[in-house]
Amino acid sequence: MARIDLQNLAHSYVPKPSGPGDYALKPLDHVWRQGGAYALLGPSGCGKTTLLNIISGLLVPSEGRVLFDGRDVTALPTEARNIAQVFQFPVVYDTMTVYENLAFPLRNRGLRGPAVDARVREIAELLDLTPDLKHRGSGLTADAKQKISLGRGLVRPDVAAILFDEPLTVIDPHLKWELRSKLKALHRALDLTMIYVTHDQTEAMTFADTVVVMHDGAVVQMGRPQELFERPAHVFVGHFIGSPGMNVLPATVYGRSAHVGGHEIRLARGYPPIDAGRVEIGVRPEFATLAPAGSGVPVRVRRIDDLGRVRLAKVELAGIPMAATVPEAMPLVGDEASLTFEREMVHVYADGHLVEGEAA
Amino acid sequence: MDKPVNQGAWLLVLPVLLIVAFSAIVPLMTVVNYSVQDTFGNNQFFWNGIGWYQELLDPSTDLGGRFFDALWRNLLFSFLILAIEVPLGIAVALSMPRQGWRVAATLVVLALPLLIPWNVVGTIWQIFAREDIGLLGWVVNHLGIPYNYTADPLSAWVTIVTMDVWHWTSLVALLCYAGLRSIPDAFYQAARIDGASRWAIFRNIQLPKMRRVLLIAVLLRFMDSFMIYTEPFVVTGGGPGNSTTFVSIDLVKLALGQFDLGKAAALSIVYNLIILAVCWVFYTVMTRMDSGRS
Numbered sequence: 001m002a003r004i005d006l007q008n009l010a011h012s013y014v015p016k017p018s019g020p021g022d023y024a025l026k027p028l029d030h031v032w033r034q035g036g037a038y039a040l041l042g043p044s045g046c047g048k049t050t051l052l053n054i055i056s057g058l059l060v061p062s063e064g065r066v067l068f069d070g071r072d073v074t075a076l077p078t079e080a081r082n083i084a085q086v087f088q089f090p091v092v093y094d095t096m097t098v099y100e101n102l103a104f105p106l107r108n109r110g111l112r113g114p115a116v117d118a119r120v121r122e123i124a125e126l127l128d129l130t131p132d133l134k135h136r137g138s139g140l141t142a143d144a145k146q147k148i149s150l151g152r153g154l155v156r157p158d159v160a161a162i163l164f165d166e167p168l169t170v171i172d173p174h175l176k177w178e179l180r181s182k183l184k185a186l187h188r189a190l191d192l193t194m195i196y197v198t199h200d201q202t203e204a205m206t207f208a209d210t211v212v213v214m215h216d217g218a219v220v221q222m223g224r225p226q227e228l229f230e231r232p233a234h235v236f237v238g239h240f241i242g243s244p245g246m247n248v249l250p251a252t253v254y255g256r257s258a259h260v261g262g263h264e265i266r267l268a269r270g271y272p273p274i275d276a277g278r279v280e281i282g283v284r285p286e287f288a289t290l291a292p293a294g295s296g297v298p299v300r301v302r303r304i305d306d307l308g309r310v311r312l313a314k315v316e317l318a319g320i321p322m323a324a325t326v327p328e329a330m331p332l333v334g335d336e337a338s339l340t341f342e343r344e345m346v347h348v349y350a351d352g353h354l355v356e357g358e359a360a
Numbered sequence: 361m362d363k364p365v366n367q368g369a370w371l372l373v374l375p376v377l378l379i380v381a382f383s384a385i386v387p388l389m390t391v392v393n394y395s396v397q398d399t400f401g402n403n404q405f406f407w408n409g410i411g412w413y414q415e416l417l418d419p420s421t422d423l424g425g426r427f428f429d430a431l432w433r434n435l436l437f438s439f440l441i442l443a444i445e446v447p448l449g450i451a452v453a454l455s456m457p458r459q460g461w462r463v464a465a466t467l468v469v470l471a472l473p474l475l476i477p478w479n480v481v482g483t484i485w486q487i488f489a490r491e492d493i494g495l496l497g498w499v500v501n502h503l504g505i506p507y508n509y510t511a512d513p514l515s516a517w518v519t520i521v522t523m524d525v526w527h528w529t530s531l532v533a534l535l536c537y538a539g540l541r542s543i544p545d546a547f548y549q550a551a552r553i554d555g556a557s558r559w560a561i562f563r564n565i566q567l568p569k570m571r572r573v574l575l576i577a578v579l580l581r582f583m584d585s586f587m588i589y590t591e592p593f594v595v596t597g598g599g600p601g602n603s604t605t606f607v608s609i610d611l612v613k614l615a616l617g618q619f620d621l622g623k624a625a626a627l628s629i630v631y632n633l634i635i636l637a638v639c640w641v642f643y644t645v646m647t648r649m650d651s652g653r654s
Contacts, residue, residue: 053549056553058549058552058553077552078549078552078553079552079553079555083553084553085549085550085553087546087549087550088546089544089546091547091551093564093565093568094568095563095564095567095568096564104554104556104560104564105553105554105555108554108555108556108557108560109555152554153553
């Protein structure tokens with residue numbers, strides 16, 4: 001049970017970093033609450049695994065400190081930290097039975113006898129591994145193996161946090177859902193801090209209370225899944241989360257209106273003149289609705305995709321491609337149409353970062 | 361409905377059959393033919409049936425005694441070199457670097473002994489171990505340890521075993537290294553998180569992953585050492601006395617020294633069958649061990 005503080009943490013794989021480009025992880029301050037379920041979301045190479053390995057102690061950061069409940073563990077090796085990690089590929093000791101696999105971390109720490117037995121059986125019960133306890137680990141399916149890896153983390157009574165490094169990558173799709181629900185249930189049952197690294201937004205959004213989005217070695221936004229969806233702090237978050245991602249349109253913004261290619265889009269908040277290289281507005285396809293021509297900003301319809309639950313239109317607004325929702329039962333005549341926007345959901349970005357408007 | 365069978369495929373196999381026939385089956389049959397006959401020269405042969413085999417497998421006869429003595433020497437030699445080369449090879453593989461330029465350097469250095477022709481290896485050690493002009497022999501003798509492989513059987517054995525270890529440990533090490541390299545980093549990281557000791561990592565991660573390559577290493581080294589001829593022949597010529605006369609050396613003496621083609625042919629066949637049988641047993645036992653785990 002612990003709170004994990006990262007203070008001014010940064011890491012570079014280059015011995016003498018000369019610029020921000022050399023950092024795999026840019027300076028970062030962060031607090032992981034005791035008992036929180038976090039997801040670290042970002043594309044490959046964004047530094048999320050680096051961050052995870054620093055927390056678990058597999059990697060010593062080049063700068064900054066890691067605190068467990070206020071105790072500095074930065075220089076401590078991983079075996080001296082009360083932390084568990086589950087890897088992308090299931091790690092199972094082939095020569096041992098499932099029981100011995102689960103008992104391994106306890107026995108390595110000098111525990112013997114009934115204490116080990118009770119704990120192993122308890123964890124096996126939680127993970128539905130009881131029928132397999134006597135079998136060798138090598139013959140089991142990938143999801144059972146991953147459960148064993150997870151079990152070896154859970155079995156230690158003292159773990160402060162469990163770190164997951166894309167744990168469902170090699171699991172069959174139909175079992176992913178099940179295993180993820182299991183993790184969620186374990187999180188509720190055991191009151192453990194869990195940090196879950198993934199590049200899959202669905203996994204992140206369903207698993208975590210707090211999603212931390214990383215991009216290029218830095219945290220770009222942290223928040224509840226809904227916040228990330230409705231108010232992306234960075235165009236990257238807008239692109240990365242949601243399918244399809246947020247529409248980003250170059251615009252000139254003044255006061256309560258934005259102009260895109262000569263068309264005015266009304267904004268919910270007022271903006272001062274923005275002094276930035278690149279000014280854009282971002283709006284998710286979910287909040288841009290297609291309407292008959294003449295009732296909003298004129299667009300040209302390129303294609304309609306029926307995704308089952310919704311229909312999505314690929315349109316062009318003043319020559320700029322974007323996506324919009326097609327309302328049910330909307331008749332389509334020709335390729336001339338118009339868009340209406342949900343005003344609260346149109347955001348302004350300067351050089352990629354969200355600009356807070358002044359509420360009227 | 362009957363499946364049409366295309367017998368034409370046999371034509372494609374024919375070249376291989378012909379090559380194998382001429383390279384293996386025909387010579388083997390010649391040897392079988394010799395082994396049931398006796399000759400007194402002049403290319404005259406007399407039918408002897410299984411006589412040579414009976415004599416060969418009966419240790420009380422002259423031929424049988426010779427054969428069993430050489431066989432025990434062979435087995436002792438194979439046992440010794442396996443007992444040294446396998447643990448040593450594993451130790452070398454474990455201490456090899458995992459990345460950087462030193463990997464390439466180590467691999468080249470390790471591969472060197474394997475690239476030297478066998479009779480050259482023999483010659484190197486024949487000179488290196490001489491007590492008068494060889495560096496090794498001279499040093500050992502001047503340290504006060506009596507060492508002379510041409511006169512003392514123990515010295516001769518030490519020399520050929522050391523030579524084989526020098527020559528072939530690299531092979532075991534390289535095979536083990538390949539096995540070690542196939543272990544994903546996650547295993548080591550997980551072991552660290554599980555608090556595993558160095559020994560526990562070796563026992564539960566590294567050794568199981570090296571099992572398959574070790575099987576191959578033991579098989580190769582057993583077969584090679586059981587058939588060893590060139591190196592001891594060059595170094596000791598089978599001596600002093602008969603103390604380093606292995607089956608292969610004895611076979612050559614019998615066939616080319618004494619021109620006892622019948623006896624030599626029978627010996628060849630039995631020798632061949634022993635190797636086949638032992639390899640089969642090794643292979644079955646070790647693959648059974650391997651599959652028995654899952």
